[in-house]
Amino acid sequence: MEAFNIAITGNVGAGKTSFIKTISEIEVVSTEKKASDEVNQLKHNTTVALDFGRLTLNAEQVLYLYGTPGQNRFDFMWEIIIEKAHAYIVLIDAHRPQDFYNGRRIFNFMQSKVNLPMIIGLTHTDCEGAWEADDVALALGLKNRRRRPPIITVNASDSSSVANSLICLLEQLMMANV
Amino acid sequence: MGISGSLQDFSLPEILQIIDNGSKSGRLSITSSLKGKALQNQGTNDLWFKNGNFVALSNPFKYNNLLSLIKKENIISSKNIVKLYSLEREISIPLGEYCLQQSLLSVERVNQLLENQLKEVYSLFELDDGWFFFDDADSNNQVSEPKESFPLMEMTGKKCDTLTISLQGMRSLSKLDNRLTExxxxxxxxxxxxxxxxxxxxxxxxxxxxxxxxxxxxxxxxxxxxxxxxxxxxxxxxxxxxxxxxxxxxVSREEPQTYAAPSLERKLALSSTNSMVKTKSQGKVSNSLLGNLVDFLRNNF
The missing domain is CATH 1.10.10 (Arc Repressor Mutant, subunit A)
Structure with a gap:
């Protein structure tokens, strides 16, 4: 069986678990537990190890989706998941500027570990106070518009939006493979 | 368009980074809250930027602040000070530049005036509570609220790059607040x-x-x-x-290297030209898998 692994990473509450649940054909294997400390103000449960989802294409090919924990501190699971990935998506919550710094840290961590095609998915762009994509990019330290990865809007609860973001990521890969 | 928020959520160095990274022009208004600890910075301070560089500090409650600084220096005659005050409506270049052209101030004095403005900017780094609003300037160098041009009377004609301001501001910070120390x-x-x-x-x-x-x-x-x-x-x-x-x-498990690692932006550029996609444990991905996956997603969602 040929497997394609995509890592979904980002801040706490950015929508990683929802993203995988929305598109997975199986019940997502989730390692959520009741959130403690400040995470609890955002959501009741948080991923502590990983989320896992699957999409079977045919008898020979399958897509695996791995969601990382979104804790502010480095987590050993980040490294384990990203090293297994063929590509990844960083989800950033556009209406929580207080999380951009941590988003930058996750993004830079992944970039320091692997050299893979990736995209940035902006979630909650319809919420009050959501920042424009260009300003989020600058907050993540991406100054050069022409050299930055694609930044797209994602509704993690909408299957067509999630599928479109995956297609965008795959197109990156196909361009790299040409 | 602009960005706004609370200084508790987004700190001044983070805002300056956006201005610097985006080479932005416009006005950054910093308004302290009553709970803010730096009493000398109560009210609103407007920091003006051109192409990512700081060019002026103005304050609605300190009208003609730059002129007041010049006056305080006691280096220009009272007659000329009166003349400078009357310039407000007709000046078309920054006040500092005008003073240089008229030989009223030396280059060193004008640089010193910029330094004095910067000291006030550094003190804003102490603010741990308040609000910010960055108003992007349009192509006519005007900000939107209220429709206003760059404040020539508050400009020395000199500039300072934003990264240097952030570095100096962070060095001068007496204490890091809780959000930062986390x-x-x-x-x-x-x-x-x-x-x-x-x-x-x-x-x-x-x-x-x-x-x-x-x-x-x-x-x-x-x-x-x-x-x-x-x-x-x-x-x-x-x-x-x-x-x-x-x-x-x-820390990476690998042995230390003697060369400097390439920056992340360079890595991104490299990754976009990388012709083979692989990870430490995964091999190459077949084009058949990629193509089937795209078709599957297009047809099923």
Whole structure:
């Protein structure tokens, strides 16, 4: 069986678990537990190890989706998941500027570990106070518009939006493979 | 368009990074809250930027602030001061530049005026509570609220790059607030560079961190190597992280390398030209899998 692994990473509450649940054909294997400390103000449960989802294409090919924990501190699971990935998506919550710094840290961590095609998915762009994509990019330290990865809007609860973001990521890969 | 928010959520160095990274022009209004601790900064201060560089500081409650500074210096006659005050409606170049042209001030004096403005900007780094609003200037160099041009009467005609301001502002900060200290890098963490080149002068402790920011050496190791206290290294690293020069990373298991790691933007450029997609444990991905996956997603969602 040929497997394609995509890592979904980002801040706490950015929508990683929802993203995988929305598109997975199986019940997502989730390692959520009741959130403690400040995470609890955002959501009741948080991923502590990983989320896992699957999409079977045919008898020979399958897509695996791995969601990382979104804790502010480095987590050993980040490294384990990203090293297994063929590509990844960083989800950033556009209406929580207080999380951009941590988003930058996750993004830079992944970039320091692997050299893979990736995209940035902006979630909650319809919420009050959501920042424009260009300003989020600058907050993540991406100054050069022409050299930055694609930044797209994602509704993690909408299957067509999630599928479109995956297609965008795959197109990156196909361009790299040409 | 602009960005706005609370200084509790988004700190001044983070805002300045956006202005610097985006080479933005416009007005950054910083309004302290009554709970803010820096009493001398109560009210609103407007910082003006052109192409990412600081060019002026104005304050609605300190009208003609730059002229007041010039007056305080006692280097221009009263007659000329009166003349300068009357310029307001007709001046078409920055006040400092005008004074230079008229030989009223020397270049050194004008530079000193910029320094005085910058000292006021540095004090804003102490604000731990308040609001910010960055109003992008349009193509006519006007901001929108209220429709206003750059304040020539508050401009020296000199500029200072925003990264230098952030660096100096963070150095002058007497105490880091709780939100910032939560981000303190751990002794076992390493650092990586987020910039290829530096155009500002670093202090010795900052230079040590910069030199060893290759993701391979922990802060603890840097402390042993340099004899700087680990706490001082952590605090200095945090300041450099907050202004976007460095990033904290877990120390790589690989042996230290002697060359500087390429910046992340360079890595991104490299990744886009990488013709083979592979990871440490995964092999190449077949084009058949990619094509089938795209078709599957297009047809089923």
């Amino acid at each position: 981000q303190m890098p751990e002794p076992n963490s390493g650092l990586i560079k987020l910039e290829d080149n530096l155009n500002c002068k670093l202090l010795p402790i900052e230079a040590c961190l910069w030199d060893d920011a290759n993701g391979k050496m922990s802060l603890k190791k840097i402390a042993q190597k340099t004899l700087f206290e680990i706490q001082d290294l952590q605090t200095t690293a945090l300041r450099l992280i907050l202004i976007g020069l460095l990033e904290e990373v877990p």
